[in-house]
Amino acid sequence: MSRSINLAVIPGDGIGQEVVAQGLKVLNAVLPQDVKLETKEYDLGAQRWHRTGETLPDAELEALKGHDAILLGAIGDPSVPSGVLERGLLLKLRFAFDHFINLRPSKLFPNTATPLAGRPDIDFVVVREGTEGPYTGNGGSLRTGTPAEVATEVSVNTAYGVERVVRDAFERANARPRKKLTLVHKNNVLVYAGHMWKNIFDKVAAEYPEVTTDYLHVDAATIFFVTQPERFDVIVTDNLFGDILTDLAAAVTGGIGLAASGNINPTGTFPSMFEPVHGSAPDIAGQGKADPTATVLSVALLLRHLGYEAEAVRIEDAVSADLAERDGATSRTTDQIGDALAVRVAN
Amino acid sequence: MSRSINLAVIPGDGIGQEVVAQGLKVLNAVLPQDVKLETKEYDLGAQRWHRTGETLPDAELEALKGHDAILLGAIGDPSVPSGVLERGLLLKLRFAFDHFINLRPSKLFPNTATPLAGRPDIDFVVVREGTEGPYTGNGGSLRTGTPAEVATEVSVNTAYGVERVVRDAFERANARPRKKLTLVHKNNVLVYAGHMWKNIFDKVAAEYPEVTTDYLHVDAATIFFVTQPERFDVIVTDNLFGDILTDLAAAVTGGIGLAASGNINPTGTFPSMFEPVHGSAPDIAGQGKADPTATVLSVALLLRHLGYEAEAVRIEDAVSADLAERDGATSRTTDQIGDALAVRVAN
Ligand SMILES: CC(C)[C@H](C(=O)O)[C@@H](O)C(=O)O
Ligand SMILES: CC(C)[C@H](C(=O)O)[C@@H](O)C(=O)O
Numbered sequence: 001m002s003r004s005i006n007l008a009v010i011p012g013d014g015i016g017q018e019v020v021a022q023g024l025k026v027l028n029a030v031l032p033q034d035v036k037l038e039t040k041e042y043d044l045g046a047q048r049w050h051r052t053g054e055t056l057p058d059a060e061l062e063a064l065k066g067h068d069a070i071l072l073g074a075i076g077d078p079s080v081p082s083g084v085l086e087r088g089l090l091l092k093l094r095f096a097f098d099h100f101i102n103l104r105p106s107k108l109f110p111n112t113a114t115p116l117a118g119r120p121d122i123d124f125v126v127v128r129e130g131t132e133g134p135y136t137g138n139g140g141s142l143r144t145g146t147p148a149e150v151a152t153e154v155s156v157n158t159a160y161g162v163e164r165v166v167r168d169a170f171e172r173a174n175a176r177p178r179k180k181l182t183l184v185h186k187n188n189v190l191v192y193a194g195h196m197w198k199n200i201f202d203k204v205a206a207e208y209p210e211v212t213t214d215y216l217h218v219d220a221a222t223i224f225f226v227t228q229p230e231r232f233d234v235i236v237t238d239n240l241f242g243d244i245l246t247d248l249a250a251a252v253t254g255g256i257g258l259a260a261s262g263n264i265n266p267t268g269t270f271p272s273m274f275e276p277v278h279g280s281a282p283d284i285a286g287q288g289k290a291d292p293t294a295t296v297l298s299v300a301l302l303l304r305h306l307g308y309e310a311e312a313v314r315i316e317d318a319v320s321a322d323l324a325e326r327d328g329a330t331s332r333t334t335d336q337i338g339d340a341l342a343v344r345v346a347n
Numbered sequence: 348m349s350r351s352i353n354l355a356v357i358p359g360d361g362i363g364q365e366v367v368a369q370g371l372k373v374l375n376a377v378l379p380q381d382v383k384l385e386t387k388e389y390d391l392g393a394q395r396w397h398r399t400g401e402t403l404p405d406a407e408l409e410a411l412k413g414h415d416a417i418l419l420g421a422i423g424d425p426s427v428p429s430g431v432l433e434r435g436l437l438l439k440l441r442f443a444f445d446h447f448i449n450l451r452p453s454k455l456f457p458n459t460a461t462p463l464a465g466r467p468d469i470d471f472v473v474v475r476e477g478t479e480g481p482y483t484g485n486g487g488s489l490r491t492g493t494p495a496e497v498a499t500e501v502s503v504n505t506a507y508g509v510e511r512v513v514r515d516a517f518e519r520a521n522a523r524p525r526k527k528l529t530l531v532h533k534n535n536v537l538v539y540a541g542h543m544w545k546n547i548f549d550k551v552a553a554e555y556p557e558v559t560t561d562y563l564h565v566d567a568a569t570i571f572f573v574t575q576p577e578r579f580d581v582i583v584t585d586n587l588f589g590d591i592l593t594d595l596a597a598a599v600t601g602g603i604g605l606a607a608s609g610n611i612n613p614t615g616t617f618p619s620m621f622e623p624v625h626g627s628a629p630d631i632a633g634q635g636k637a638d639p640t641a642t643v644l645s646v647a648l649l650l651r652h653l654g655y656e657a658e659a660v661r662i663e664d665a666v667s668a669d670l671a672e673r674d675g676a677t678s679r680t681t682d683q684i685g686d687a688l689a690v691r692v693a694n
Contacts, residue, residue: 076535082534082535082538082541082542082545083534083535083536083538083541083542086535086536087535087536087538091536114464115464115573115574116462116463116464117461117462117464117465118462118464134500134536134537135536137538139502139537139538139539139540141539141542141543143506144543145546146506147507147510148505148506148507149505149506149543150503150504150505150506151504151505151539151540151542151543152501152502152504152539153481153501153502153504153539153540154499154501154502155481155486155499155500155501155502156497156499157497157498157500158495158496158497158498159493159494159495159496159497160495163494186587186590187429187430188423188429188430188434189430189434189438189482189587189590190486190500191430191434191486192487192488192498192499192500193486193498193499193500194429194430195429195430195488195498196488196491196498199492218591219590219591219593219594219595220594222569222591222594222595222598223595223597223598225595226462226573226595226598226599227598227602240533240536243533243536243566244565244566244569244591245569246566247566247567247570248566248569248570248572248573248595250570251569251570251574252573255574256570
């Protein structure tokens with residue numbers, strides 16, 4: 001039986017190009033001989049926008065649907081007005097492909113620097129809702145630019161959308177040794193959305209008697225991220241709170257250079273998309289300074305999603321081993337880190 | 348000339364009672380002989396709600412208007428549904444009295460524990476907008492409790508509301524030695540509100556050429572709070588982002604037991620309200636375990652607001668000195684800490 005992966009690649013902007021090259025290098029190295037890997041690169045991002053004014057034309061959106069998965073580097077450049085590429089490309093993909101699970105594992109690998117004293121044991125996963133909340137683009141502005149301007153942003157939340165992400169999170173918590181799930185919201189202020197989230201969470205919890213549950217307001221959650229991160233196992237939360245919490249999580253687990261993410265559509269109706277949590281970092285682009293590890297770990301999530309569990313674990317183990325041997329003194333280039341990881345996964 | 352302060356006191360729930368008692372003790376000790384302090388206690392919070400179903404009746408809201416300022420302990424109890432007291436009492440006061448400046452200084456005092464390795468130098472102030480954003484209570488839910496439920500939360504932002512808080516923040520930044528102001532928002536996703544904030548910020552910035560300005564997305568800001576908090580001087584931000592960031596700020600500067608806040612109406616039309624950032628902590632209530640320092644520091648903010656600058660500084664110096672002499676081994680009761688601070692400010 002021959003197997004194949006038909007992968008769409010969106011390197012994007014800044015360091016996106018560099019880190020994606022390493023991700024593909026490691027992917028090629030880890031895949032068994034019999035798996036045929038086809039990749040197609042999509043020229044999307046700041047340069048394309050400057051050239052043509054397009055962010056994500058319909059034809060390309062259609063073409064992307066034909067792939068098994070998408071690997072994305074990073075999107076964004078200071079030369080493009082804030083929001084144009086984010087809304088027109090990145091979020092457009094997440095919404096069009098109904099990526100309702102935004103999966104962000106947070107683990108403090110051995111030998112990795114953390115800003116936290118005492119090196120707590122950190123190993124949790126954030127299941128961030130990906131298609132609702134304040135990210136829907138539902139808002140507007142009236143009398144724009146005048147002293148009488150009113151600007152609104154509407155957070156839209158549906159029982160349909162909340163229940164599916166909450167269920168997914170319970171499944172993930174149930175499959176982990178500690179079996180603990182924390183809901184994060186702000187239901188003492190955002191009472192409509194917050195109470196719906198909490199009620200659905202409590203309802204689904206009844207079906208998972210082995211999962212220990214907990215609720216935290218988002219402000220309190222940030223406190224525990226720095227004082228007691230070991231208390232978390234799986235976290236489920238809203239799109240915006242998940243955005244904020246996962247950057248903080250990345251910071252306490254050794255930085256945004258290591259944080260991977262998957263924008264997942266578990267139904268398989270549309271391709272899922274995997275990307276590092278970091279941005280395009282234009283200040284260090286093109287200098288071989290970017291750490292490709294977050295992208296390589298995103299490739300592991302991609303492989304796991306496509307059913308290549310053993311290969312995913314091989315990548316994660318390679319990253320662990322590589323980090324364990326890093327020493328602060330010698331700094332390697334993007335390419336060298338990619339090479340080192342490719343060698344490890346091939347063995 | 349005789350001076351007087353006519354203070355409303357809302358001890359509230361849980362440890363609120365205990366910490367407010369110490370705040371008043373220190374206030375009495377620091378005030379010059381010629382200042383007549385009158386206090387009136389308002390019985391508001393969980394117990395009142397259980398007894399009468401009331402959170403903040405009109406008559407009391409009216410009576411509160413007659414005071415020079417309000418000292419509040421903490422609001423909230425697990426026996427009351429989430430949101431009832433927050434929306435019906437605390438936020439009702441902030442909105443009714445147009446507390447558009449929610450001022451939250453963050454300072455790592457010497458000898459205070461921080462979860463951050465390397466003890467960075469932290470001394471910044473968050474100017475959180477207090478009357479708009481996702482806190483307006485503007486939202487709703489449709490088909491509540493059914494699988495077809497839709498729940499919305501509307502963030503309302505006006506040029507009027509944003510400009511006044513941005514101006515206040517520029518004034519504060521301009522008065523500090525480093526003269527640096529950072530705007531925090533999420534204008535790459537919340538494009539309507541975010542762009543309005545950014546445009547108004549840039550417009551006002553032109554009037555303060557000596558203030559260095561900076562913009563960060565809220566997710567990135569949380570990273571810098573733990574990796575490089577010394578980069579911040581004054582931060583201005585939206586109501587919800589300010590809520591989240593100030594809890595994180597409290598965590599990195601020695602904990603929520605030290606974080607003070609002022610809900611300020613700079614026009615003086617209504618009394619301003621001062622409260623610790625922490626909650627009612629029902630788990631430790633009534634045991635003399637609560638640290639009253641955050642409340643005592645809130646009293647300093649209150650005094651500064653009323654024009655008693657020297658007394659405010661005396662309290663802050665007393666807290667600094669007290670913290671410098673604390674040793675982790677001996678733990679003092681709420682009352683003992685209050686006594687120690689009262690003695691120091693009286694000297
Ligand atoms: C770039 C931006 C639109 C995006 C988000 O807010 O989701 C990013 O911060 C992320 O976390 O993937
Ligand atoms: C209790 C709650 C309503 C409040 C808020 O969200 O503003 C609190 O967290 C705070 O920061 O003062």
